Amino acid sequence: MVFKKVMASSLLAAAVMTASLAHAADVRVGLVVKALGIGFFEAANKGAQEAAKELGDVEVIYTGPTSTTAEGQIEVINSLIAQKVDAIAVSANDTDALVPILKKAQKRGIKVISWDSGVGKAGRQIHLNPSSNPLIGEMNIKLADVAAKAAGGGKADIAILSATPTSTNQNIWIDEMKKVLPNYANLNLVATVYGDDLADKSYRETIGLLKSHPNLKVIVAPTSVGIVAAAQAVKDQGKIGKVFVTGLGLPSELAGHVKSGAVKSFAIWNPIDLGYAATMISYNLVKGKATASEVSMGRIGTAKLDADGNAAMAEPFIYDASNVDEFAEIF
Amino acid sequence: MKTLFKQREALLSILIVVMTLAVATITADFISLANLVIVYNDTAILIILALGQMLVIITRCIDLSVAANLAFTAMVVSMLNSQFPEIPVVFLLIIGALLGMCLGMINGLLVWKLGIPAIVVTLGTMSIYRGAVFLLSDGKWVNAHEMSESFIDIPRYVLLGLPLMAWLSILMIAVMYYFSRYQRTGREIFAAGNSPVAAFYCGMDVGKLQFKAFTISGLLAGLCGYLWASRYAVAYVDVAAGFELQVIAACVIGGISIMGGVGTVLGCVLGALFLGVINNALPVIGISPFWQMAISGAVIVIAVVVNTRAEQGHTRIILKKATLKAA
Numbered sequence: 001m002v003f004k005k006v007m008a009s010s011l012l013a014a015a016v017m018t019a020s021l022a023h024a025a026d027v028r029v030g031l032v033v034k035a036l037g038i039g040f041f042e043a044a045n046k047g048a049q050e051a052a053k054e055l056g057d058v059e060v061i062y063t064g065p066t067s068t069t070a071e072g073q074i075e076v077i078n079s080l081i082a083q084k085v086d087a088i089a090v091s092a093n094d095t096d097a098l099v100p101i102l103k104k105a106q107k108r109g110i111k112v113i114s115w116d117s118g119v120g121k122a123g124r125q126i127h128l129n130p131s132s133n134p135l136i137g138e139m140n141i142k143l144a145d146v147a148a149k150a151a152g153g154g155k156a157d158i159a160i161l162s163a164t165p166t167s168t169n170q171n172i173w174i175d176e177m178k179k180v181l182p183n184y185a186n187l188n189l190v191a192t193v194y195g196d197d198l199a200d201k202s203y204r205e206t207i208g209l210l211k212s213h214p215n216l217k218v219i220v221a222p223t224s225v226g227i228v229a230a231a232q233a234v235k236d237q238g239k240i241g242k243v244f245v246t247g248l249g250l251p252s253e254l255a256g257h258v259k260s261g262a263v264k265s266f267a268i269w270n271p272i273d274l275g276y277a278a279t280m281i282s283y284n285l286v287k288g289k290a291t292a293s294e295v296s297m298g299r300i301g302t303a304k305l306d307a308d309g310n311a312a313m314a315e316p317f318i319y320d321a322s323n324v325d326e327f328a329e330i331f
Numbered sequence: 332m333k334t335l336f337k338q339r340e341a342l343l344s345i346l347i348v349v350m351t352l353a354v355a356t357i358t359a360d361f362i363s364l365a366n367l368v369i370v371y372n373d374t375a376i377l378i379i380l381a382l383g384q385m386l387v388i389i390t391r392c393i394d395l396s397v398a399a400n401l402a403f404t405a406m407v408v409s410m411l412n413s414q415f416p417e418i419p420v421v422f423l424l425i426i427g428a429l430l431g432m433c434l435g436m437i438n439g440l441l442v443w444k445l446g447i448p449a450i451v452v453t454l455g456t457m458s459i460y461r462g463a464v465f466l467l468s469d470g471k472w473v474n475a476h477e478m479s480e481s482f483i484d485i486p487r488y489v490l491l492g493l494p495l496m497a498w499l500s501i502l503m504i505a506v507m508y509y510f511s512r513y514q515r516t517g518r519e520i521f522a523a524g525n526s527p528v529a530a531f532y533c534g535m536d537v538g539k540l541q542f543k544a545f546t547i548s549g550l551l552a553g554l555c556g557y558l559w560a561s562r563y564a565v566a567y568v569d570v571a572a573g574f575e576l577q578v579i580a581a582c583v584i585g586g587i588s589i590m591g592g593v594g595t596v597l598g599c600v601l602g603a604l605f606l607g608v609i610n611n612a613l614p615v616i617g618i619s620p621f622w623q624m625a626i627s628g629a630v631i632v633i634a635v636v637v638n639t640r641a642e643q644g645h646t647r648i649i650l651k652k653a654t655l656k657a658a
Contacts, residue, residue, distance in 0.1 A: 165620045194620040198572065199563040201610075204373065208614025211360055225569075232475070232564045236487065256475030256564070328476070 026057040029282045030080040031275065032073060032090040033064035034117065039252075040331040041091070044116075044275030051279035051298060058283055061085065070094035074101050081105050087282035090124075091116040099123035111285040115278040121308055125285060126295065128278055128303065130269035132312035133169075137176020139267050139316045140220050140247060145184050147218040147244035150264050156217035157190045159209050161230050161247075163197040163223040173222050190216065195226045202229035210237055221247035227266065231257035251319050251327035258324045270317035271331060273300055277313050339586050339637075343601040347608055354612040361615060368493060374607025375500035376555045376562070378600055380574075381581040382507045383548030385599040388582050389524040390541045391591030392442060392449030397552045398574035399460035400434045402566075404556025406464045409473035409482075409566035416479040420557075423482070427557040428550050434460060435549015439542030449541070457575070464568045475564040486561045496558055503551065508596045520544055525592030580627075581606050584634040605630075 031048050033041035045062040052058040061080065065072020070093045078101065080088055088105055092098050092114055102112050102123035115128040131139075148156035160177070162170045174192060181189060190213050195202025202225060209216060210233070219234070221227035227249040234243050240261045249266050257263040277297040284290045294302050295311070303311035319327060355362040380397050387394040404427040412423060434456070441452040475483070486496035493501075511517040523530040523540040530537055560566045585602020587594030609630065613623045 191617070193614060197569075199559075199565060199570065200373075200574075203563060204610055205614045207369065207373075208611070211358060211366070211615050212617060225567075228475070228565050229563055232562075253472055253474045253565070256477075259476060 027055075027087070027283055027286050028059045028061060028083075028085045029279055029286075030061045030063060030077075030083075030085045030088045031278065032076055032080070032088060033062070034091050034093050035068045035072075036064045036066060038331075039329075040271045041275075043271035043327075043330040044091075044278070047272035047275030047277075048279040050272070051276045051283070054298065055280075055283055058279065060279055065093075068093050070097035073098060077101050077105065081108060081110065084108075085110060086286045087111040087113070089113050089115055089278040089282045090119065092119045093117070094119075096120055111282060113278065113281055113285065115281075116274060118310075124309070126281055126290070126303075126305060126309045126311060128274070128281060129310060129312045130274055131314065131316050133172050134176050134179075135312060135315040136222070136248070137173050137178075138180045139318075140173065140177050140222055141180050141184060141187070143246040143265055143267060143318070144187055144218045144220050147246045147264050148187060151217040151242060151244055153186075155186050155188060157188050157213055157215045158218040158220060159190055159213065159216055160192040161202060161205060161209070161219055161221040161223075161226045162192060162194050163226060165194045167197075167223075170222060177220070187218075195221075195223070195229060197223060197225045199225055199229045202226045203233045206230040206233035207237065210234070210239060210243065216243055219243065219245045219247075221245060221249075223247070224249045224253055227263070228253055228257065231260070231262040234262045235260050248316065250331055251324050252329075252331060254319070255324050255328040258319075258321055265318050265320035267316035267318050269313070273317065274313060276300065277303070281311075340595065340598050340601060343585070343598070343605060347601065347605050350605075350608055350612065354608075354616060357616050361612070364492075368497070370607055370611045371604075372494050372497045373611060374603055375496050376558050377577060377581055377607060378500045378603040379503050379551050379555050379558075380578045381585070381599050381603045382503055382596065383551035384578045384582050385507075385585075385587050385594055385596070386511070386520055386544040387449070387541075387548045388579075388587050388589060389591055389594050390520055390537075390544045391524050391527070392541050392544065393453065393579065393589075394435075394438060394545060394548045395450065395453040395575050395579075396434070396438060396457040396460055397548060397578055398571040399457045399464075400431050400549055400552040401556045401559055401574070402464050402568070402570040402572075403434065403460045403467070404431045404553040405560040405566045405570050406468050406473065406556075406568075408557045409478060409560045410468070412479055412482045413473050413477035416482075420479075420481050420485050424554065424557050428553045431553015431556060432546055432550035435546045435552065436542070438549065439545030442545065443538035443542040446538070449545075461568070464570075468566075468568065470568060473560075473566040478560075478564060483561055483564050486558055496562070499554075499558070503554075504596060504600055511596055516540070516543060521592060577606060580631045580634075583631060589635075602634075 048060045052060045063076050065076055073093055077088060088110055099120045099122050102119060106112055112124045113126040114124045116130060118127040144158050160174055162174060181187060191209060193205040193209060195205050219230050221230050227245060227247045231245045234245055244264045245262055246266050248268055250268060254263055254266055277300050280298040281295050284295050294304050297303050300314055305311050351362060360366055384394055384397060407430055408423045408427045411418060438453055438456055441447050442449050486494060488495045490498060519535050520540050523535055523537045527537045559571060581603040582599055584605050585598035587599055
């Protein structure tokens with residue numbers, strides 16, 4: 001712990017030093033993450049640095065507390081204010097606790113956005129969601145379509161394996177999936193089952209699906225515990241190549257199952273793109289290039305802002321055998 | 332008294348068979364040999380944990396920490412396997428069992444030496460062990476591709492039609508049957524639970540027997556830690572969350588008296604199998620998930636009601652015999 005703190009403060013010191021050395025940069029963006037040393041955020045930083053390189057006159061100060069606390073982030077943001085950065089892009093550990101300090105930052109003319117995990121509307125100008133519910137729903141069905149084609153094409157029975165029946169985001173995603181399903185005439189949704197985000201129940205429900213629906217080709221699990229358990233069950237039942245599992249999960253959790261063939265492809269947000277987009281948006285805000293309704297995210301496209309300043313970056317990113325190992329190292 | 336319990340176990344067996352047949356009328360495949368093997372194998376971990384829990388409940392205690400113990404050992408053996416894949420799986424199994432045993436001993440010592448009620452001790456250690464998983468793993472998962480092939484494959488190895496994990500549970504049932512019927516400690520555990528005062532006057536250390544029961548329960552939980560990690564090819568903080576309740580439910584349904592002193596290995600195994608059949612049947616017959624919860628809950632309540640009624644009868648019989656002898 002002490003070591004981590006020393007590391008963090010020396011990192012911070014290094015950041016300050018490089019900041020004072022690099023006068024060439026016109027725009028300085030403080031990229032504040034939930035905690036240092038998390039693969040997901042390291043990857044976001046990679047994207048942010050890529051954006052800085054592309055823009056040329058931007059310096060990204062990557063920083064965050066050593067553990068995921070709001071207090072730690074407040075300290076870090078205070079020091080960024082003292083350094084007079086031009087923009088702060090934060091993935092918040094607490095929706096409300098950061099609002100006062102971010103208000104203070106805004107009063108000093110610093111542009112503030114949140115990304116990944118948002119802060120209250122009063123504390124920021126824009127919040128960048130990795131994706132949106134309709135995009136997630138559509139992506140899941142798109143993945144199911146790819147998997148159905150891999151399983152032989154033609155008409156295919158598909159089933160959804162969710163978390164708990166009362167899980168809000170799962171239910172919203174399932175609704176969105178059902179909305180786009182009519183566009184895919186070849187896919188026939190036969191069942192929606194619930195694994196309660198427990199490995200054993202998800203595993204059992206998967207075996208139940210395989211038994212009750214002999215023509216099942218695809219299981220869509222938009223939940224990380226579910227997708228892993230379903231992939232293992234499909235493998236244990238010797239159904240690899242006949243039934244494919246897809247949905248939302250992390251590359252590190254699914255690399256083994258992609259290798260075994262139980263999972264053809266799956267999706268989750270791309271943290272590199274997320275860091276890139278957050279930096280682009282911060283830059284455009286500082287440069288006054290953002291309107292009330294949209295802001296450019298560079299190579300990713302244009303983010304549409306709603307009345308509360310919320311934006312969705314893109315549809316989830318697809319991972320398959322070609323890139324899963326590379327990303328498994330990251331998150 | 333003996334016939335009463337024989338009846339109870341016969342009743343439970345009939346119930347399990349009837350239930351299996353009823354499900355088979357909906358999906359005929361359910362009674363295929365292959366599927367029965369799947370159902371038994373799926374229940375193997377529950378059976379092993381219930382055997383340990385049975386001893387603890389018989390001593391008038393309860394072990395709420397079994398699932399957390401399982402999660403901790405699952406994480407330790409998985410991390411060891413991912414860091415040092417060259418360690419043979421047998422050693423990991425032993426390490427898991429010994430580690431689980433130590434965690435069980437902590438419970439046992441607190442109950443024995445400090446005299447804290449078991450429900451309080453294990454409620455505390457349940458959170459501590461679960462928290463320890465987080466500290467150990469930093470919240471990260473150990474995933475399938477980080478585990479060695481033998482780590483995942485060994486419990487799945489099919490010997491004479493049954494996977495090794497199922498064989499291991501059968502071995503545990505046999506060992507526990509022998510231990511609870513023919514071993515001195517096993518018999519003493521029953522005596523201590525049935526009447527702690529009488530056991531004390533017979534020269535038994537009731538606290539020490541409770542300690543032993545917790546130690547065995549912990550050992551079995553540690554054993555299951557490896558089995559669980561291998562079966563689902565993943566280890567994370569929330570592994571087997573809430574599973575302790577299923578384990579206790581299996582014991583209660585199997586006729587292990589929550590008041591201590593009463594219970595059999597056969598009943599315990601049947602209780603676990605009963606839950607196993609329900610767990611595997613519900614997904615196949617396609618009932619709404621809300622009904623599934625209600626059904627599982629109702630079954631447990633009914634079992635407890637049947638249990639208490641049986642126990643009332645059992646006390647009366649003893650009194651009758653006593654009065655008869657006195658007369």
